[in-house]
Amino acid sequence: MGMENHVKERYSEGATKVVEALCCPVSYDAGLLKILPNEIIDRDYGCGDPSSYVKKGDTVLDLGSGGGKICYMAAQLVGEGGRIIGVDMNDDMLALARKYQAEIAKKLGEDRVVFHKGRIQDLALSLDRVSQYLKENPVSDLKSADAFEVWMAAQRVDTPMIADESVDLVISNCVLNLVDDAMKWHLVEEIFRVVKPGGRVAISDIVSDVLVPDELKTDPELWSGCISGAFVESEFIEMFSSVGFTAVAFDNWDEKPWKVVDDIEFRSVTLTACKPLSSVHEEQIDQGHGVIYRGPMAVVEDELGNIFPAGVRIAVSQQVFERLGMAPFAEQFIRLAPKSPPHPTFFTASPGTVRHPTETRGGDALLNNAGGCGPSSGCC
Template sequence: MTTTLPANDVTAVTESVRQRYSAAAEAPEALLCCPVDYDPQYLKILPDEILEKDYGCGDPSAFARPGDTVLDLGSGGGKICYITSQIVGAEGRVIGVDMNDDMLDLARRHQGDLARTIGYDNVEFRKGRIQDLGLDRGALETWLQSNPVSDPASLERYEAQVAAMRRETPLVGDDAVDLVLSNCVLNLVSDTEKKQLFEEIFRVLRRGGRAAISDIVADEPVPDHMKSDPELWSGCISGAMEEEEFLQAFVDAGFYGVEMVKRDETPWRTVEGIEFRSVTITAWKGKQGECWDHNEAVIYRGPFRETRDDDGHLYRRGERVAVCRKTFEILTREPYAQYFEAIEPREPVEEPTPFDCAGLQTRHARQSKGLEYDATTEVSCGPDGCC
């Protein structure tokens, strides 16, 4: 292993991470471990070899639901995949991606036995780099064995093969999964490839899909001399993003509802006074697209006097704000639903018109009820009534 790492040298970062995790697949490495409380009911069936080689820092599997198709980035020994397999059930699927052959071997070694114990086989492990989920590296390596690159002509054939594989048989296609998970891996991707990594997470999720990511973040910028240290890189330190930068990366990739759902108070490690701790972030895909007016509105319940979404729209507590169908659907589902009242029009709109989402406006109660509405009712004493 090199003694210093040129900061942001993609090849050097990849190599230092590969060597470290190959060794960690052979024998447990205490320095890479971070205590996590997984739901014990899902651990009972896992072999010791997988439990001992747990290099996660959180439990994103808790965000999986029955029937989900789930992608686990940097699946390591397969623990999160096998936990998630039990949560999503026979109707769901789990795909683990890792670039390390030794980790993939470890995860696959137990697949048959675990499928028999669980009662179904809904897990698969694929070889690839998580910042480039379009390329199936396992398939490419197999192709290279019979098509080695040795001259300009074979180089051209190789490049054409890579392009064809990306187009026709991507490792993970567009809009392919309901949920992207990752446990302590994003920090291992070089800084220059981090933007692409978040864009890849966004690309593979279907509209309405979500990401749940546990990772290590720093409370201050990591200085260059620490970024040049291969031990610190592969040890989940050098590539840790700052807390705010980490959240913003999801927003920049196009996600909405980005939330820090867990932040460990106690740092996992402190290096030169910089605290490195585990956080778990959830984020949603689906705010892109056209805005149509269906005469719908929302009321922000509080507790703050006002709040803004990532696109700058302002919601004042108690105010009826006119929203397009897309925003209405977003604000009345997870993760926003608990903060908003949904106001639907008394009569559905048959011919919706384009809605200008640039500046939100209030919507008078009369607009929702209809100008002609003049009902007078008795006191309501039904199950939802107030007496």
Template sequence: MTDTTLPYDIEQAVRERYEAGARQPQASLCCPTDGYDSRYLEILPQEIIEKDYGCGDPTRYVNPGETVVDLGSGAGKNCYILAQKVGATGKIIGVDMNDEMLGLSRKYLLPMSEKLGYENVSFVKGKIQDLALNLDSVQQWLEQHPIHSVEQVAAFEAECDRLRQSQPLIASDSVDVVISNCVLNLVRPQDKKQLFQEIFRVLKRGGRAVISDIVCDEPPTEKILNDPELWSGCIAGAFLENEFLEMFEQAGFYGIEILARQTEPWQVVDGVEFRSLTVQAFKGKQGECLERNQAVIYRGPWKSVQDDDGHTLYRGERMAVCDKTFQIYTHPNGAYHSEIIAIEPYEEVPYESATAFPCVGDTIRDPRQTKGANYRMTTDSDDCCSSSQSCC
């Protein structure tokens, strides 16, 4: 979606709709979500549950001890669920730009910490497409430096840049998981590329994004796009289903996977179907390629598969890969682990002596490279089969 000439202010429409949603529950706002684990809902204030507006449950994919950022945290439901899941060693940061929603979520910080027995949640004011800029700090500066001239506008912009650099709202490479629940579609079309870049920036290497959002099966019509109620209602800004996944790929993610997809559409408008989709994507394929004599075997069931970097794995074949790709394929919490058999070299190649691996084309790894050219071992099968732990 690239149209930036809509006859209304998207951010104002969204702000006003969610301000109203913070004051009074709005059943029609976004897609009702079932399936949350009831154990995590028991201690949540009823007001937070009533004023939650989402379309999925990304919280189920978060693990104990992780640091999590929730984009568009709203009333705080997902954050307070995650506070229980990650435990005292984890950390939850909710990001929202709506003062009404921030006031609602922050109101329960102390009561919830008392119930939990620890404090691991904070709510900060910022735009999810600009996670470096703390809008509370910006507001404080504006109160001391009101703008009355073009020169003062320049000073304001310089201060914003300084804050991004010296006091970022969310630091680069600092987060294990970024989640969001039906919020990315509310961002202006011209800001969506930056939005995905920001998600990528704040994640640690090996971190992941788990995003639930509304997608559509064909482009929204002009009638849909020109209706501010449909934008703030999570319709007009919906991603095309295939383009949603492509946005992750373009930002540098790998292992992009659809975790959940609503079978029946949530809404149909002008013949366009809108439904919820939950996607997971990983950060960490960047970096140099080193030869350490590793190989991987794709288990199947497909005859062959291709990864995000164009590597083709053929079922049952020992495929040569660089160390970086080997680590990505075999990480126990990664996207590929269950599909891959790891073949380690018999003698480890130290990183300091590893040479560059030519990550161009697909090469079958000769077993001699894995075992070593001087490998001449002979084993006695009788010894194996006569033992108490038979291998026959």
């Protein structure tokens, strides 16, 4: 469990009183705070505002929902029919968040929020259900321990707490850094699993500018204080790209570090990314599409290894062609539709293959048609 017990103790204290050391100044939309009780507003342990990425109608998952502040802000933004799911492993934080659920549902005219007890690195397993199981089936010997293992494995497959591809937007505010380093890859894979194709993530968290040494990582105070478990900034982007997200970016990167410890800067960032609509297999089918990167860089490269030198017609799959027609790419690319789509063939050329002008001449040239990243239009 590594630091998990320290994290639990620290946030149990943070749920029952305001712990100043855990607070990183953030300015939230005051209009969205109006319906929240002070008890929740005061226990703010976030470092950014991922609620600003929520759209009408979204199903939103908040990882490490704490006292529920971001969930209740998001509940106002999704509107009628939208859904918010908060996940936290701490009983005291969950009790604080759930305490006001009925009151806020009444103000909204609808109960749009649900809180689950779970670990964010294991989104398939509900710890509420684990507690119930253990009450009814205490583990006292190897036989009952085996039965418990089998039951948990079945739960993850048959009735996962968060189902595959069920969420439009995953948000989180200052939590991913608290997950053990050994589980961070799994955590990012879990996030990818639960996002719908075309869905998005917006994660506010703390990153370090250089690698954090072990003597800081093993300090429980620094770890549970959202410092020494921070991702290194380059690794944060790389992990999200590696599991399959596209358009991975630091949408916010605080100029001023939140803390400097042993000459290492720890700052708040917000990472945004999209889950592609199609599989890697579909991404490789050539139907004659082309794009021109306008510049001003000499060359840019995407997560799939596609290389776009400025001003050069490059062969791309239909999926990449469509993705580059949406925000945030649309303004950077001129898109050239095929004259008449050839029979689909697999790419044999390496990324960066030039598309000859005659292959697209007579087809549509699509300029600047920014699409937006909404839940219905899909993103990427």
